[in-house]
Amino acid sequence: MQIKDFKVDKSLKELTSHRTVVLPVASYETKIADNIHGKIPLHWHEEIQFIHTVKGEAMVQINEEKLLVKEGDGIFINSGCLHSAEDVSGDCVYICLNVSPHFLLPQELFSSYVYPYISATNLPYIILKHSEEWGKNILNSIIEIKKLINENSPFYEINITSLLTVIWQQLIRNGFQLEYSQAEVEKHVRMKEMLNWIHQHFAEKVSLADIAKAGRLSNSECCRYFKKILKTTPINYLIHYRIQKSLTLLQERDSNVTEVAFKVGFNSSSYFIEKFRKSMNMTPLAYKKNRNSLQSP
Known part of the structure; x- marks a missing residue:
């Protein structure tokens, strides 16, 4: 279900609860032009976010940078980063996947394999290209997670956690070197x-x-x-x-x-x-x- 009236609090933090009934995960298809503002306004949230553009092109701003995300490609947006999106092609549709960082891996691994990456100041985003094998794997997993949530089949929660582990491993293997400023x-x-x-x-x-x-x-x-x-x-x-x-x-x-x-x-x-x-x-x-x-x- 698309969120059309995009609500944020006074600090621009998004007020939408990004979770299913039992999981701190949310996935939905968004047509940018259907938003009440005609675009996705500037906001931020604690969850990490993945965008997979399935139709058209979007101009995504993350902190001070603007990036064109073409059809078939995607982008990872890190926790706490200001971001917005505008429709470039006039018909842009993307799948949005929001995940609580604490749900990515078991808590015992959080301090070693999650916290350093969501805290790194040089990692506001990572481009996901379908032309690169690791990027294609992540984009396919985003689609699969959306399908699992929609179908609500037996043990779908376990399948989602497995896919999230694969996604995160692909990111930290192929992302940038960590920096903190x-x-x-x-x-x-x-x-x-x-x-x-x-x-x-x-x-x-x-x-x-x-x-x-x-x-x-x-x-x-x-x-x-x-x-x-x-x-x-x-x-x-x-x-x-x-x-x-x-x-x-x-x-x-x-x-x-x-x-x-x-x-x-x-x-x-x-x-x-x-x-x-x-x-x-x-x-x-x-x-x-x-x-x-x-x-x-």
Whole structure:
């Protein structure tokens, strides 16, 4: 089942529970365009994630890097990394597999064969190519796990744990050398602190200095962080976040554009309309009418 209304908390941590009834594992097929935002917004979670693109192409951002994931290929996204996805081809569909790191191997092996890899600062992602044997093995295992979860056949949980062991062994044999940088860890902690502050205070009057203070940075360093990691400015990110928050409000039948503009932090309805049109390629009123018509019986 696809998650269409992608919910995160104030620190961008995804609120979806990634598990079946008995396993800390979740697998689902996602069509990016069906998400309420038209893309998978920036978020993070403790689970490691595997994406297998089965149709079309996706542009996936992981921390400050953007990567094109082509049809048939995939990507491993490490625990705690900020990531998002946009549809490049217009019809992108991928299988998503989320797994708790503590479920990958027996607890006795966690400190030696799991923790060093989910803590390594040089391993935010690993590209999985179907043209490489080890990558193809992982991609096939992702499909098999999804099938096992859907079929719910006898002993399927044991089969899934076996496949996860194979996947993890393939990754640590073919991934990068481990590195750990306290400076890199601190950088992403500060980034999450600034994003968390924006998500708590977006409806208020916000300045660049406010955002920088949340990350314990100067204004110029704050701008450098946003430019390097998110490829935008702090204020542009704030505006984009306000617009994203407005989407749900606009879908309420008794809402109006001016009220929504002020609720999400804009001090002018005309400025809200201008920025909304630039971001969404339509006016807020057109978006409201379009969504209401789709929801009508």
